[in-house]
Amino acid sequence: MADLKSTFLNVYSVLKSELLHDPAFEFSDDARNWVDRMLDYNVPGGKLNRGLSVIDSYRLLKEGQALNDDEIFHASALGWCIEWLQAYFLVLDDIMDNSHTRRGQPCWFRVPKVGMIAANDGVLLRNHIPRILKKHFRGKPYYVDLLDLFNEVEFQTASGQMIDLITTLEGEKDLSKYTLTLHRRIVQYKTAYYSFYLPVACALLMAGEDLDNHVDVKNILVEMGTYFQVQDDYLDCFGDPQTIGKIGTDIEDFKCSWLVVKALELSNEQQKKVLHENYGKADPENVAKVKALYNELNLQAVFEEYENGSYAKLVSSIEAHPSKAVQAVLKSFLAKIYKRQK
Amino acid sequence: MADLKSTFLNVYSVLKSELLHDPAFEFSDDARNWVDRMLDYNVPGGKLNRGLSVIDSYRLLKEGQALNDDEIFHASALGWCIEWLQAYFLVLDDIMDNSHTRRGQPCWFRVPKVGMIAANDGVLLRNHIPRILKKHFRGKPYYVDLLDLFNEVEFQTASGQMIDLITTLEGEKDLSKYTLTLHRRIVQYKTAYYSFYLPVACALLMAGEDLDNHVDVKNILVEMGTYFQVQDDYLDCFGDPQTIGKIGTDIEDFKCSWLVVKALELSNEQQKKVLHENYGKADPENVAKVKALYNELNLQAVFEEYENGSYAKLVSSIEAHPSKAVQAVLKSFLAKIYKRQK
Ligand SMILES: [Mg+2]
Ligand SMILES: [Mg+2]
Ligand SMILES: [Mg+2]
Ligand SMILES: [Mg+2]
Ligand SMILES: [Mg+2]
Ligand SMILES: [Mg+2]
Numbered sequence: 001m002a003d004l005k006s007t008f009l010n011v012y013s014v015l016k017s018e019l020l021h022d023p024a025f026e027f028s029d030d031a032r033n034w035v036d037r038m039l040d041y042n043v044p045g046g047k048l049n050r051g052l053s054v055i056d057s058y059r060l061l062k063e064g065q066a067l068n069d070d071e072i073f074h075a076s077a078l079g080w081c082i083e084w085l086q087a088y089f090l091v092l093d094d095i096m097d098n099s100h101t102r103r104g105q106p107c108w109f110r111v112p113k114v115g116m117i118a119a120n121d122g123v124l125l126r127n128h129i130p131r132i133l134k135k136h137f138r139g140k141p142y143y144v145d146l147l148d149l150f151n152e153v154e155f156q157t158a159s160g161q162m163i164d165l166i167t168t169l170e171g172e173k174d175l176s177k178y179t180l181t182l183h184r185r186i187v188q189y190k191t192a193y194y195s196f197y198l199p200v201a202c203a204l205l206m207a208g209e210d211l212d213n214h215v216d217v218k219n220i221l222v223e224m225g226t227y228f229q230v231q232d233d234y235l236d237c238f239g240d241p242q243t244i245g246k247i248g249t250d251i252e253d254f255k256c257s258w259l260v261v262k263a264l265e266l267s268n269e270q271q272k273k274v275l276h277e278n279y280g281k282a283d284p285e286n287v288a289k290v291k292a293l294y295n296e297l298n299l300q301a302v303f304e305e306y307e308n309g310s311y312a313k314l315v316s317s318i319e320a321h322p323s324k325a326v327q328a329v330l331k332s333f334l335a336k337i338y339k340r341q342k
Numbered sequence: 343m344a345d346l347k348s349t350f351l352n353v354y355s356v357l358k359s360e361l362l363h364d365p366a367f368e369f370s371d372d373a374r375n376w377v378d379r380m381l382d383y384n385v386p387g388g389k390l391n392r393g394l395s396v397i398d399s400y401r402l403l404k405e406g407q408a409l410n411d412d413e414i415f416h417a418s419a420l421g422w423c424i425e426w427l428q429a430y431f432l433v434l435d436d437i438m439d440n441s442h443t444r445r446g447q448p449c450w451f452r453v454p455k456v457g458m459i460a461a462n463d464g465v466l467l468r469n470h471i472p473r474i475l476k477k478h479f480r481g482k483p484y485y486v487d488l489l490d491l492f493n494e495v496e497f498q499t500a501s502g503q504m505i506d507l508i509t510t511l512e513g514e515k516d517l518s519k520y521t522l523t524l525h526r527r528i529v530q531y532k533t534a535y536y537s538f539y540l541p542v543a544c545a546l547l548m549a550g551e552d553l554d555n556h557v558d559v560k561n562i563l564v565e566m567g568t569y570f571q572v573q574d575d576y577l578d579c580f581g582d583p584q585t586i587g588k589i590g591t592d593i594e595d596f597k598c599s600w601l602v603v604k605a606l607e608l609s610n611e612q613q614k615k616v617l618h619e620n621y622g623k624a625d626p627e628n629v630a631k632v633k634a635l636y637n638e639l640n641l642q643a644v645f646e647e648y649e650n651g652s653y654a655k656l657v658s659s660i661e662a663h664p665s666k667a668v669q670a671v672l673k674s675f676l677a678k679i680y681k682r683q684k
């Protein structure tokens with residue numbers, strides 16, 4: 001596993017070097033240095049779960065057959081495309097959320113001399129994906145499906161971001177608009193497709209599968225991604241900032257978080273009043289009152305119950321799948337996130 | 343021509359309606375209204391030259407053969423993809439340049455309640471392009487070439503934006519870094535590929551051509567795009583704000599504009615000092631000093647000379663092209679921009 005990660009990181013170096021010498025653009029030294037630093041700052045510093053899981057999934061789909069170097073390289077390259085996609089979304093998301101830290105360091109747009117150039121850097125990160133795909137997959141029979149897949153998932157993620165952002169505008173006028181149905185729709189689109197479905201879909205394409213035959217796999221992964229985002233919402237408030245690498249600000253930011261939705265559901269009139277009066281304010285006193293209410297409502301226990309229920313449901317849908325190899329892929333994903341602390 | 347424009351605008355309505363009912367995303371009413379308003383605000387309000395020129399070019403490539411409805415629809419759809427691409431870049435560019443007006447109205451990010459959501463709206467605009475291409479071109483033999491083309495041109499444009507932005511950072515330290523070579527590289531990438539090459543390349547693909555056989559056409563169009571951007575730089579200072587729909591701020595923004603590059607080239611030591619002391623400052627007094635120097639150096643005449651020289655060179659490269667149909671396409675482009683006032 002440590003070995004897999006170092007192989008994976010080597011592929012990053014290869015891809016980066018290719019991008020820094022892409023013949024479609026005449027790089028000056030300044031330009032090359034900028035992109036080099038921007039990539040190192042934003043792409044490889046995360047947990048790399050999404051990227052690594054392409055290789056993992058592909059291996060499981062091959063049912064234990066040893067992968068050759070070429071297969072490892074290609075699965076890694078697709079994994080990195082997902083990490084690039086994630087970096088693109090995070091760079092822009094931090095601008096839009098006016099965030100401070102990410103992965104234990106200042107957000108890219110807060111780095112001196114970067115500022116709003118970060119928006120174009122986000123766009124560049126996104127543009128690197130088709131460059132990588134063209135260079136390494138142009139001759140593959142599934143090349144066009146790969147382009148369609150990345151395009152569709154990016155569209156869904158951007159649409160999820162949009163409802164996340166405009167919901168917050170609406171919620172500021174009327175907190176009671178935050179419901180479980182709305183929360184579910186946001187997280188399905190903004191997180192689940194790219195974090196869960198996309199890595200497995202990449203592995204399926206590499207294995208020669210037709211994605212139209214795997215709608216059930218998509219549904220299970222979207223379900224898993226929803227659970228993952230509920231964890232994210234939970235950790236934003238109850239996680240350890242040291243461990244998760246950022247200081248949560250969902251309460252301050254008026255986010256349609258699973259926690260506030262659950263709190264609204266469980267509150268009496270008096271408690272609802274506390275939420276309406278304190279949610280979405282930057283003042284630490286307001287934030288403290290919201291957190292106190294979350295504790296009063298025992299949201300940690302409510303979350304634990306949700307987590308156990310989700311897990312049980314996911315395991316049973318996975319075990320209903322006809323292919324043992326696909327079951328293994330899905331179980332491996334689930335194991336990686338169940339009861340995660342970061 | 344008025345008729346062509348109304349046909350073209352009808353295709354916009356069709357495409358918009360399809361996007362607002364895209365089955366890849368579950369729209370709520372709020373979300374649909376947001377996208378609807380965002381599209382109307384940002385996509386169809388420009389000169390539409392880039393979009394219309396796809397239809398024009400395709401018609402000329404067909405050497406006068408009447409186009410059927412299906413061909414007109416498809417050429418229009420590709421034209422709109424370019425307008426969508428432009429809208430995406432402009433929305434983000436206005437954020438990065440901290441601009442105020444665009445096409446005679448406030449920049450999208452300055453509209454109340456939009457703010458930084460505009461960054462994601464830019465991303466959504468970009469994502470609409472592959473949705474349009476997939477819906478209407480998935481079955482065409484040139485579908486994959488179309489995806490590759492849009493991807494490559496977007497990459498080049500984003501790279502051009504990057505050097506525009508980081509050059510400004512460097513220039514702030516040392517204005518003498520601004521040279522014609524650097525200026526040329528910026529405008530070639532940030533403007534010429536998507537504004538000039540892309541429409542013709544779309545028409546060539548629709549006409550069944552292989553783009554690899556048309557490198558000379560690309561070179562001429564990139565040259566034309568460079569001339570176009572020099573005009574843009576010129577109009578930023580000397581154009582009529584009413585006519586061009588925005589108030590130029592290149593001087594305030596320390597832009598590597600053709601005007602400052604020429605001014606540096608033509609200045610004596612005393613005049614250079616004026617530039618170094620006043621360029622890139624927001625104070626109207628500083629701006630006025632720069633403009634006075636531009637007049638002193640007679641930059642309007644220098645520009646006129648450049649314009650005439652460029653035109654003559656372009657005409658002779660066009661006339662050297664073996665195909666009369668291609669010549670007609672290129673001449674039609676050139677006629678549209680020669681001596682433009684907006
Ligand atoms: Mg955020
Ligand atoms: Mg966000
Ligand atoms: Mg979060
Ligand atoms: Mg601008
Ligand atoms: Mg700009
Ligand atoms: Mg300009």
